[in-house]
Amino acid sequence: MPSITDVKCILVIGSTAGIGRALALNILALPTKPTVIVAGRRQQRLDEIIKAENKDDRLRAVRFDVNADRATLKKSVDEVVKQYPELDAVMFASGVQQEFDFTKPESVDLDKIAEELNTNYTSVVNMTTFFLPHFIQLSSSGRPSFIYAITSSLSIVSGPWVPCYCASKAALRSFCQSIHVALKDKNVHVVEILPPLVESELHDHQGKREALSKTWMPLDDFTEKTMAGLRSGAAEIPIGQAETYHKQFETGKLEAVAKQYEQRKAAEKGN
Ligand SMILES: NC(=O)c1ccc[n+]([C@@H]2O[C@H](COP(=O)([O-])OP(=O)(O)OC[C@H]3O[C@@H](n4cnc5c(N)ncnc54)[C@H](OP(=O)(O)O)[C@@H]3O)[C@@H](O)[C@H]2O)c1
Structure with missing residues (x-):
């Protein structure tokens, strides 16, 4: 099964901090020696990562704002x-x-909701659409290509204190399932990572760091588990609480999506 160990060059958007940074550096450390491009809005953070981690010239950086207008994106x-x-x-x-x-x-604040939805969902759909011609062409020559998306345990079971975040992640999860099935035959592999509450900077602006640090999964622990999932070639990588929810509510869902797609294609052929 194609997996992260087949990747030769990966762009990690949102890798100036937290989960993205940790995964980018762990992918960089793979024995397969891929090129890793870190990306985010904060140039200073990008410079610091390059300075600290670019040991054998396989780490690159590019400034990237997913909330830029569509043409700029x-x-x-x-x-x-x-x-x-x-x-x-x-x-x-x-x-x-x-x-x-x-x-x-x-x-x-409805403006905040629109920005949250764009960052977490709409921009990912837009960027996927923009990257796909390249990936489809590359993969038609026999090389697998990969789209990795990070959703959340909250995409399965909502948290009423962050209702729109949960909805954005549920939308992204649904999108991932559809394109995973639709792109399989193109040798483009869509993989969804579902973290539980994890140590990161995500909640800092809400002043919740100290309270959440009592229950979150340490970043190193999460990264190790996720890297094992990425190496396994699994289509979905639910970790911790997300794994519990996945078993309870989502078992067999991706297979059902695939079945529904096959039935639809067969029906269209019959017409
Ligand atoms: N930590 C958790 O508990 C948890 C749980 C489930 C899912 N997740 C998901 O995991 C992913 C990583 O989050 P994290 O926890 O690692 O949070 P984090 O430490 O706050 O990191 C978020 C990253 O996203 C980047 N980012 C935010 N807005 C951006 C924009 N407009 N354009 C480009 N980059 C942008 C930030 O970079 P710049 O600010 O430099 O742009 C940063 O690198 C997110 O999708 C999050 O929803 C996190």
């Missing part, structure tokens, strides 16, 4: 593909989380 994707024609994988690790209290509707 396409230009950024095209530039990466032009500069790295061997690019065979992208990981969407960028994400934000906002708390909203719908019992106090006057406090709900």
